[in-house]
Structures are given as C-alpha cells and as structure tokens.
Amino acid sequence: MADQLCHLNDLSRYSLICPGSDTSTYHFYQRFYLKYDCPFHVDMETATMDQVLPMVRHNLGIGFYSEMLASESIARKEVYQIHLVEPVPDRVISLIEDTSRPQRTAVRELIRMITAGTPTG
Numbered sequence: 001m002a003d004q005l006c007h008l009n010d011l012s013r014y015s016l017i018c019p020g021s022d023t024s025t026y027h028f029y030q031r032f033y034l035k036y037d038c039p040f041h042v043d044m045e046t047a048t049m050d051q052v053l054p055m056v057r058h059n060l061g062i063g064f065y066s067e068m069l070a071s072e073s074i075a076r077k078e079v080y081q082i083h084l085v086e087p088v089p090d091r092v093i094s095l096i097e098d099t100s101r102p103q104r105t106a107v108r109e110l111i112r113m114i115t116a117g118t119p120t121g
Contacts, residue, residue: 004083005083005084005085006082006083006084006085007084007085007086008032008033008036008038008084008085008086009036009038011038011062011082012038012039012041014061014062015043015044015060015061015062016040016041016042016043016044016061016062016063017042017043017044017046017052017055017056017060017061017062017063018042018044018045018046018052018063018064019045019046019047019048019049019052020045020046020047021042021045025049026042026045028089028091029064032086032088032089036086043061044060044061049065052064052065053065053069053070053073053079056079057073057078057079062082064088067081093114095111095114095115097111
C-alpha cells in the first residue's frame with residue numbers, strides 16, 4: 001500500500017487515528033472525506049496532533065500527519081507514507097499581530113517560522 005497510489009475510500013478498512021471531534025483538524029478531514037463521498041470513522045481520538053505519529057508508529061492505525069514532521073520516521077521506516085489519488089487540501093494559518101507593541105524574540109521567531117515559505121509571508 002505504501003508504494004502505490006490509493007484512493008481515500010481504500011483507507012476506510014483501516015483504523016483511523018485523528019485528533020478529537022472538538023478540533024478543527026477533525027472537521028478539516030471530515031470535510032475532506034465528505035468531498036469524496038467516503039465514510040469518515042475515527043477509531044482512536046487523540047488530544048493533540050503530536051500524539052498521532054507515535055500511535056501510528058506503534059501500529060495502532062493510520063493517520064494524517066505533516067510529511068515534514070514525519071520525515072525522520074519515514075526515513076527510518078518506522079512509518080510508511082500512503083500516497084493518495086485525491087489531493088489533501090492545504091491548511092490555512094491566519095496570523096494576527098499587534099504592530100503597535102514591541103515583539104519579543106520568541107514572537108518574532110514564531111512569526112518567521114509560520115511565514116517561512118508562504119507566498120504571502
């Protein structure tokens with residue numbers, strides 16, 4: 001499965017790990033599945049996105065996770081990337097800042113990280 005293209009619907013037979021139903025991530029993927037008329041059944045809910053990768057690594061199911069953040073685990077073959085026919089939509093992060101107040105170094109670094117590589121950043 002990891003070396004071939006899969007349809008989103010093919011994933012329905014596997015346990016899905018996702019942040020809880022009270023999160024925007026849950027609703028993001030729920031809409032993604034709905035767009036392609038696929039059943040969206042989460043078998044294991046996590047409190048945070050950071051918990052998805054360790055659960056996948058321990059073979060508890062499959063989950064959506066940033067390729068960049070999972071790259072080391074993929075390289076070590078602890079997890080495998082599933083390539084989908086259906087493109088996963090990009091996520092949007094909105095940043096609002098108060099430019100009338102001085103910014104601490106940590107805030108500037110966070111803004112730099114968020115805006116790095118973005119077309120508008």
